[in-house]
Amino acid sequence: MITLNQKQEIILNFYREGKSQRAIAKETGVDRKTVSKYINAYQQARQKLIQSEDTTRIDQIDLITDLVEPPKYQVANREKRKLTEDMIDKIKYYLDENEVKKRNGQSKQQKKIIDIHQALLDEGFQISYPTVRNTVDALRKSGKEAFIRIDYAPGDVCEFDWGEVNIYIDGTLKTFQMAAFTSAYGNYRYAHLFPKQKTECFVESHVLFFEHIGGVYRTVVYDNMKVAIKKFVGLTEKEPTDALVKLSMYYGFSFRFCNIRSGNEKGHVEKSVEYIRRKAFCHVYHFDSLDAANEHLLSVCINLNQRPQIMANHMTALEQIAAEREFLLPAMPKYESARIETSRVDKYSTISIDTCHYSVPEFYVDKIVFTKVYSTHIRCFSEGEMIAEHKRCYGNQQWSIDIGHYCQIFKRKPGALAHSVALKQADIKWQRIYTKYYIKKEKSFIDLLIFHQECPLETIEKAILTLEKLTPTDITTEKIKVICQRSEPCQEVVQTVSSAIVEKSKEHLESYGALLPCSTEKFSTEEVIA
Incomplete structure (x- = not known):
């Protein structure tokens, strides 16, 4: 198996430099059949990707992954030689380290030439003390570094x-x-x-x-x-x-x-x-x-x-x-910039990314989900379908909870709603609705949350405003649902609700009238209401 860098070199030599497969095999030392295999696979994947329109789909993401995957980088063993460039760079490193110590008041802790020689031997370099001494002397006598002005080519x-x-x-x-x-x-x-x-x-x-x-x-x-x-x-x-x-x-x-x-x-x-x-x-x-x-x-x-x-x-x-x-090299379809993670959903129905927790729907507990981690947000997928999206957290042990992911749990345990992290992190509009209309009515509030899955929050708010004008002390989830689901104009809905209120008032008056002493005069609820 070739290394990832060799694969990169093969593809770039063929794609950018226009070299033949035989020439690439000769230069890289890789078998020509292997060279042909990677070039053909790369060309096919690249052509499919260029012809595609949407690089955010799961199958297109897999195509991008195949285009650049794998193999892993492996460091080849190298034979050691006398006074190589690596040795010279290492000696320069120790001399620079001495200068830093001198500026920090640690001049008595500088490495002498014999210490530099021993450090090189400890790192596996085969070099004699006289060679190190001569190299240090030559470097110390050298003047300041000269810089070379470069004339860059366009697009280079x-x-x-x-x-x-x-x-x-x-x-x-x-x-x-x-x-x-x-x-x-x-x-x-x-x-x-x-x-x-x-x-x-x-x-x-x-x-x-x-x-x-x-x-x-x-x-x-x-x-x-x-x-x-x-x-x-x-x-x-x-x-x-x-x-x-x-x-x-x-x-x-x-x-x-x-x-x-x-x-x-x-x-x-x-x-x-x-x-x-x-x-x-x-x-x-x-x-x-x-x-x-x-x-x-x-x-x-x-x-x-x-x-x-x-x-x-x-x-x-x-x-x-x-x-x-x-x-410039031609532009490519937008590369998928997300980091890919796979996580198991814990008992709180959350996944952990970089020590922070993000909620997913409750029925994914103990299942594996596929997560795309972007710089500002994350998206969670299961079987190719996005199941959750959160704003990215960058603190330590932070929690991002979507209250909509826990509706069924709250339905079984409504008492947990009031002090839950889910409610504290919910949209401020939901918090106001709960505080103003649903204190000690958690079950009804949870029904409203479930209804929100098929009805926008803005529509629910408009329905609540309509009910405030009619029955400000008796706003229920059922009434909100009725108004949201009606297709008639708002005025007709108001008239319908007003008629319902009148009928209810009549029933109450008649029940009160039945409690009064018998009278020879006929009691008219229409007159009282009018």
Whole structure:
């Protein structure tokens, strides 16, 4: 079985570089039949996906998964050689570590050359002390690092980075992560705010960016972030996360990582993060919601991209991206950015995602459900059907409960309703209805909740307002149902209910009249009511 990176290399060489299968097999050392197998499977899945219209359906999600799945990355054993680049990088690392200690007042705890040599031996490197000493002497004599100016080709390189943003949402100060993209050729900037630096946020940021520009850059540059790098294999070799490899295979872009502590290797986006954050949020930092903050951020990016750039002969980034589009890789159908989880429903009829609990309908207790975890919400599925949707929680041990998921339980245990988390988290309109009309009438309130499954809350509220004008002290679920289910205009409903009230009043008067002493005069209920 080939590794996931080999599969990526095979597909990109064939799809982007136009190399023959024989040439790819020769270069990668993979059998030509295996090369042909993965290329044919990829082309078939890609063609089906491009022809499809809705990538949110379960079968289309499975098709996307098949396009980028698996195999797992495996690190091959490597023979050790004398004074390799890995050894030099490791020695540089220890020298940099000494500089940090010196600045922190730990100069007496620096590693001497003999300590560096021993550390290398402990890590399995085969190197002599004189070689280490000569290498350290050469590195210490070297001058400052020289930087090379690079002339980027259109549509070739784009850089990605995260930046922290602190803004007020609905009066509360919150911290968000800003995903920022900057093109190396035209300095085009794009940014979007997310609650956390999670894998699903990382993937969604790329989906939004590629959709925004209408194409895909051939290479994306990252620093050593956790959502992009699974682990380090030595000092310089890094194993990418499965999410990044799948994104690369799906959209057809390649990627590379900066060296450790070398932010200058992606200087465009390093400066862009600070620049966009300052321009967007130094004056305006109060918003009603995260969506409003993202709308503001997008408008700021658009304004920045419309400014003339001195280094580009006063052309704007917007003009530059327009010229780049013909060099970009073609756009693909929207990639499913959700993280997939499978969970067993617990006794509270909830599933646990990242320590937070989300409710599902009560009859799924002890069953396995399929969950798509997005950056701002989650969706739960069973047998291909969505059974629940919740706003994403990012705290610790938080509960998101939908009162509609527990109607049958409350019907058996109505006394549990008043102090339940489900009622406390219910829509404020439901809480008002319960408090005003249904205290100590929990069974009737539960019947109204069940009726809500086939009737909108707005219609129920209108029915309650109608009843308040007629019988403000006797509002019941049955009367609400009658009004909601009537097809006649509201005035006819009012007249019908008014007639019912008159008839009921007559019955009461006649019963009272029967209790009075006998009289020779005839008692008329019509006269009394009139």
